[in-house]
Amino acid sequence: MPQARGQRQPHAAAPPHHVPPHHTPMPPTADTTGHVQLPPGGPVAMPSAPPARGAADPTSTTLAVLLIGPAGAGKTSVARYWADQRRVPTAHISLDDVREWVRSGFANPQSGWNDNSEAQYRLARRTCGFAARNFLANGISCILDDAVFPDRPVVGLGGWKRHVGPGLLPVVLLPGLDVVLERNAERSGNRRLTDEEVARIHGRMAGWYGSGLPIIDNSHLDVPATARVLDDVLARSIASPPAW
Secondary structure (H helix, E strand, O other), X not given: OOOOOOOXXXXXXXXXXXXXXXXXXXXXXXXXXXXXXXXXXXXOOOOOOOOXXXXXXXXXXXXXXXXXXXXXXXXXXXXXXXXXXXXXXXXXXXXXXXXXXOOOOOOOHHHOOOHHHHHHHHXXXXXXXXXXXXXXXXXXXXXXXXXXXXXXXXXXHHHHHHHHOOOOEEEXXXXXXXXXXXXXXXXXXXXXXXXXXXXXXXXXXXXXXXXXXXXXXXXOOOHHHHHHHHHXXXXXXXXXXXXX
């Protein structure tokens, strides 16, 4: 029915949860999370050499560290403790933890190495690399841990350098076989391997001797003592980065 002249048009009802235009937040751009501006996560550069008058202090320097070792070497325990004790913000990123984000269809290491487990390993390593670069771009150090083999390119150092950057500092944690067998026996679930597999992995890790990478034998060191040795090793690596 046509509206009579002069009759006022009724106001339309406001939509539910209406927000006035001046309170509407701007949509985030590709470089923001909510309203927080994030620096881009580029490749990690080589750490700067310390001044000639003093040694580098790895406890207060932003670093990217890769802790390498066989199953049972204590990588995760040492990495977590080291990250907890630092004087600057530090994240611990464990490749095994990221691999286990896959629930249905998880490629169990107890079932052996195949195309599926290799694909999931590559994906987990790339995910760890993305996380490390983003943390480091925002001033948060990272320590990653992984069982990197010296004789197998698929699970070698090249992928870590590609995903994190040339400034990544690798350190090998390699206690004696009897120690890793004892520690493996205390594990359960996906993390526990057979004694034969532990011995095979440990034997292949011996290939790191002569590689030029720093190696820590923590057979007779507890976690805090190993972390202190790690700081000493990193101070030397910052002063003279290993070629890898």
